[in-house]
Amino acid sequence: xxxxxxxxxxxxxxSQAGMKALAAAIAVGSTGIATGIAETAxxxxxxxxxxxxxxxxxxxxxxxxxxxxxxxxxxxxxxxxLF
Amino acid sequence: xxxxxxxxxxxxxxxxxxxxxxxxxLHRQRLFHVEDFVEDRDEEYEGxxxxxxxxxxxxxxxxxxxxxxxxxxxxxxxxxQKPKEMARASALKEKIEKxxxxxxxxxxxxxxxxxxLENKVKEAEQKIEALSPFAEVPYDLSLLSxxxxxxxxxxxxxxxxxxxxxxxxxxxxxxxxxxxxxAVPNAYKAEAERNLMDSQFxxxxxxxxxxxxxxxxxxxxxxxxxxxxxxxxxxTALDSRKGDYAGFLAAxxxxxxxxxxxxxxxxxxxxxxxxxxxxxxxxKDSVGTVSDGIIRASGGKAFVTELPVEEEKDVxxxxxxxxxxxxxxxxxMDTYARPRYTELDPTLVVAIIYPIFFGLILGDVGYGFILxxxxxxxxxxxxxxGGEAQQLVGVLFIASISTIIFGVLYSExxxxxxxxxxxxxPSRHLNIGGHAGGHGPEIPELMIMVIWxxxxxxxxxxxxxxxxxxxxxxxxxxxxxxxxxxxxxxxLWGLLFLIWSFVAxxxxxxxxxxxxxxxxxxxxxxxxxxxxxxxxxxxxxxxALEIIELPTILSHVLSxxxxxxxxxxxxxxxxxxxxxxxxxxxxxxxxxxxxFGVVIVxxxxxxxxxxxxxxxxxxxxxxxxxxxxxxxxxxxxxxxKGGGKKYNPFGTQxxxxxx
Numbered sequence: 001x002x003x004x005x006x007x008x009x010x011x012x013x014x015s016q017a018g019m020k021a022l023a024a025a026i027a028v029g030s031t032g033i034a035t036g037i038a039e040t041a042x043x044x045x046x047x048x049x050x051x052x053x054x055x056x057x058x059x060x061x062x063x064x065x066x067x068x069x070x071x072x073x074x075x076x077x078x079x080x081x082l083f
Numbered sequence: 084x085x086x087x088x089x090x091x092x093x094x095x096x097x098x099x100x101x102x103x104x105x106x107x108x109l110h111r112q113r114l115f116h117v118e119d120f121v122e123d124r125d126e127e128y129e130g131x132x133x134x135x136x137x138x139x140x141x142x143x144x145x146x147x148x149x150x151x152x153x154x155x156x157x158x159x160x161x162x163x164q165k166p167k168e169m170a171r172a173s174a175l176k177e178k179i180e181k182x183x184x185x186x187x188x189x190x191x192x193x194x195x196x197x198x199x200l201e202n203k204v205k206e207a208e209q210k211i212e213a214l215s216p217f218a219e220v221p222y223d224l225s226l227l228s229x230x231x232x233x234x235x236x237x238x239x240x241x242x243x244x245x246x247x248x249x250x251x252x253x254x255x256x257x258x259x260x261x262x263x264x265x266a267v268p269n270a271y272k273a274e275a276e277r278n279l280m281d282s283q284f285x286x287x288x289x290x291x292x293x294x295x296x297x298x299x300x301x302x303x304x305x306x307x308x309x310x311x312x313x314x315x316x317x318x319t320a321l322d323s324r325k326g327d328y329a330g331f332l333a334a335x336x337x338x339x340x341x342x343x344x345x346x347x348x349x350x351x352x353x354x355x356x357x358x359x360x361x362x363x364x365x366x367k368d369s370v371g372t373v374s375d376g377i378i379r380a381s382g383g384k385a386f387v388t389e390l391p392v393e394e395e396k397d398v399x400x401x402x403x404x405x406x407x408x409x410x411x412x413x414x415x416m417d418t419y420a421r422p423r424y425t426e427l428d429p430t431l432v433v434a435i436i437y438p439i440f441f442g443l444i445l446g447d448v449g450y451g452f453i454l455x456x457x458x459x460x461x462x463x464x465x466x467x468x469g470g471e472a473q474q475l476v477g478v479l480f481i482a483s484i485s486t487i488i489f490g491v492l493y494s495e496x497x498x499x500x501x502x503x504x505x506x507x508x509p510s511r512h513l514n515i516g517g518h519a520g521g522h523g524p525e526i527p528e529l530m531i532m533v534i535w536x537x538x539x540x541x542x543x544x545x546x547x548x549x550x551x552x553x554x555x556x557x558x559x560x561x562x563x564x565x566x567x568x569x570x571x572x573x574x575l576w577g578l579l580f581l582i583w584s585f586v587a588x589x590x591x592x593x594x595x596x597x598x599x600x601x602x603x604x605x606x607x608x609x610x611x612x613x614x615x616x617x618x619x620x621x622x623x624x625x626x627a628l629e630i631i632e633l634p635t636i637l638s639h640v641l642s643x644x645x646x647x648x649x650x651x652x653x654x655x656x657x658x659x660x661x662x663x664x665x666x667x668x669x670x671x672x673x674x675x676x677x678x679f680g681v682v683i684v685x686x687x688x689x690x691x692x693x694x695x696x697x698x699x700x701x702x703x704x705x706x707x708x709x710x711x712x713x714x715x716x717x718x719x720x721x722x723x724k725g726g727g728k729k730y731n732p733f734g735t736q737x738x739x740x741x742x
Contacts, residue, residue: 058418062715065708073641075648076530083526 024078031074038067087428088404088730089367092118092392095377096360097385103137105361106348108380110341113734114373116364116400120353134349134359143346146179147339153187154332156194157325169741170334179335186328190321197317200310207307214303216262216287217296219255225293227264234272236279237264237287244282246275260285334739341735348733362390364400364730394555399424402730409434411477419715420725425555427547429723433714436540437478440710442485443536444650445702446511447657449497451487453699458483482707497695498657508532511651515658529647531590537643537717538575544721545572551722563625570621571721573614575636580611639717645709653702660694 046060093115097105109115122133216239217224227235239260246252248271253264263284267275276284292299353360365373374387392399401424403413412434422428445451458480465473490496494506506512509528545568552564583594584607597605604612622629668687672680719725 061708062418062712065712066716068709068712069642069645072645072648075652076641076644079526079648079651080530083524 020081024081027074027078027081028071029074031071035067035071038070039064042067085427085429085431086404087422087424087727088402090364090392090399090402090424090730091367091370092362092390092397092399093365093370093373093387094360094362094390095385095387096358097377097381098358099354099356101381101384102134102349102352102359103345104380105377105385106137106345108377109348109361109373110345110734112373112376113732113736114365114369115361115733116730117348117351117733118362118364119351120360120362128353128360131353131355131360134352134354136349137346140343140346143339143342146183147336147343149187150179150183150332150335150339153183153190154336156190157321157329157332159325159329159332169737170331170739172338172740175331175334175338175740178331179339182331183335186324190324193317193321193324197314197321200314200317203310204307204314207303207310210290211300211303211307213288213290214292214296214300216260217290218300219257220253220262220264220296222253223294224290224296224299227289228291230266232269233266234269235264235266235289236272236275236284237262237289238279239263239285239287240279240282242282244279244284247278248275250275330739337735337738338740341737341740344733344735363733365732366402394425398728400730401428401727403428403430405430405434408481411474411481412437414471414474414478415711415714417729418711419719419723421727421729422723422725423727426551426724427554427722429547429719432543432547434481436718437710437714438482438485440536440646440713441482441706442489443533443646444706444709445482445486445653446489446493446508446650447495447497447653447702448487448490448501449495449695450699450702451483451485451490454479454483454486454703479703482710486706495654498654498661511654513651513655513658515655515662524651526647526651528589529651530644531588533643533646534640535590536646537640538579540643540713540718541575541639541721542572544718545569548722566621567625567629568722570618570625571636573618573621574633575618575640577611577614577616577618578636580607580614584608584611642717643713645713649705649709653698653705656698656701657695660691660698664688664691664694 042060042064046064049060050057095105120128120131120133122131123129217237227237240263241261243254243256243261244263246265246267248267250265250267250271252266253262255262263279265275290296290299349359351361353362370389374389377385377387401421403410403416405413405428409431412430415433415437416422416428416430422430458476461476462473462480465476489508491501491504492506492508493511494501494504495511500506500512509525509532511524511529513524548568549565552561552568556564580594582588583592584597584605585595587593587595594605594607597607599605600609619630619633622633664687668690669684672683672687
């Protein structure tokens with residue numbers, strides 16, 4: 001009987017850890033996709049602008065990475081969840 | 084420091100016949116930023132007109148165009164030339180008169196000849212192309228055309244067709260496409276063509292040649308080779324001319340460009356029938372040099388005076404005035420926007436905090452040394468070129484030193500813990516491959532650490548904002564703007580006090596133990612709340628709309644979490660590379676070393692090298708761009724406007740020629 005509860009607790013703990021890992025994966029994965037979607041539009045506009053005038057390269061490179069904030073928040077959430 | 088170079092406004096007035104002398108002197112000094120004269124803009128300049136170019140401008144332009152056509156025939160870039168010795172301008176001018184026309188004629192003749200030959204090659208190639216399908220046909224090509232009662236059909240087919248009409252045909256199967264040649268009496272032509280459709284017949288025109296195709300192809304190929312050889316000779320001749328004249332041409336180009344720049348300068352001056360006026364800017368401490376120089380050059384006939392600067396009305400050109408350590412960071416400033424003359428120039432601040440962010444993100448002794456070696460190498464290489472590329476390398480140099488320092492503080496080298504050094508900053512050693520190096524990762528501590536960095540940066544930004552407004556605004560707006568910036572600081576710190584009173588966080592003051600005074604709130608919590616409310620009040624007084632910006636207090640501080648996020652991902656990649664290369668590939672082989680094992684160990688070493696090389700590149704890109712972004716978006720938006728005009732003095736840096 002005691003052994004059974006012990007095993008049950010172990011199983012529950014393992015499943016909890018698994019859920020945590022899954023949640024972290026969803027946090028990073030979904031925000032990554034969101035960042036990707038946001039950056040496609042900016043990126044193509046940025047390449048167009050650079051083709052017109054290559055002086056703006058520095059600026060558009062920056063504009064392109066602005067949505068990276070989203071995935072970084074996802075990463076932060078994931079890290080806090082895991083550790 | 085923190086201010087751009089002080090500028091003085093100068094007005095030069097002189098008789099028109101001295102224009103050439105004055106322009107030459109200004110060009111030599113390279114200090115005078117010409118303020119372009121615009122007709123009918125200012126009342127005090129009523130009746131003045133834009134000047135005409137100096138004499139000889141059109142001849143010089145013509146010479147320059149001819150010169151550039153020669154240079155383009157040589158595909159010669161003036162910047163690529165290494166200046167050997169300065170040529171005297173007068174000697175150059177003589178040479179331009181004497182040698183240039185002959186050289187031009189020679190080059191033109193060579194280029195034209197080459198063009199004609201190239202056309203011949205193209206022609207031969209087209210003929211070979213047309214003949215190539217018939218290369219294996221054993222018949223004389225002249226036999227395949229020129230009949231009155233018979234039509235010859237030639238083309239590629241997918242399989243041997245059945246024409247179903249009386250005809251003579253030749254079929255050759257090959258991988259490139261099966262060739263069919265069929266001579267069909269005119270009466271059956273339509274039917275034959277219909278039947279051919281089934282086997283995807285693609286007609287090829289029969290080249291109007293005599294002899295077999297093979298012979299003709301050989302003949303044309305020989306001809307092409309001959310012409311190519313001739314082209315080669317001409318190219319060699321052009322190259323040798325290029326070698327002889329490259330330095331001379333670069334010097335001529337520079338000289339003529341300068342002459343044109345000088346000749347066209349009057350287009351930016353205000354003139355009357357007999358005199359002209361030029362307005363412009365020079366650095367304050369060079370005002371004396373410039374005016375003395377002009378007066379001396381004009382023999383005392385020019386009038387030079389310094390005008391008062393009206394900071395509100397004048398658009399003063401901006402030149403940086405930084406210590407040499409901060410100079411490379413000017414590039415980062417120009418990428419965003421040059422500061423205005425009236426605001427603080429934050430280059431020095433950027434020069435300090437950019438490397439700190441970079442180091443906090445990358446923080447690895449190994450990568451730091453790679454970057455250091457790379458930047459020193461590039462610096463040597465770019466020393467002669469100068470310009471933006473060199474500034475970028477300068478930024479990288481400082482960033483790499485910061486990376487090494489933070490690498491020691493994190494105790495990291497290529498993802499390994501440095502033996503014997505305990506991390507001073509919160510540890511980033513992840514548990515990858517089953518063996519965590521030393522401590523496990525201290526994620527909450529890292530997060531709090533970068534939140535402190537964020538709070539500090541944003542507070543500094545707001546303080547600079549207060550200074551900016553206090554120095555350059557006037558009246559009630561000045562008070563409001565200063566208080567609004569103070570308000571933002573108060574909201575931020577009030578929020579921090581509130582959080583400290585309710586939650587105990589590592590690396591932050593713990594105020595949760597204080598006794599409650601009112602409504603379950605302790606003294607610090609109340610103080611925080613009051614600070615926030617007063618702060619919001621200050622913000623509303625300047626502009627009520629700013630209220631919607633309040634959440635940025637949180638989001639901008641949290642945005643600094645990217646320092647941890649990107650830093651950890653870089654550490655993770657490094658550790659994964661180590662685990663794959665050493666843990667999975669090299670170590671198992673070392674236990675029982677065999678000849679085959681040595682090969683595997685070498686493969687492991689290659690994986691190690693490539694992995695870390697890739698991670699270095701990723702790390703530089705990630706750390707470089709994200710640090711820049713933190714500067715531009717989280718820091719600059721608090722105080723910096725930018726949009727100043729670049730100080731661009733009249734004149735050219737001479738590299739090949741001298742007066």
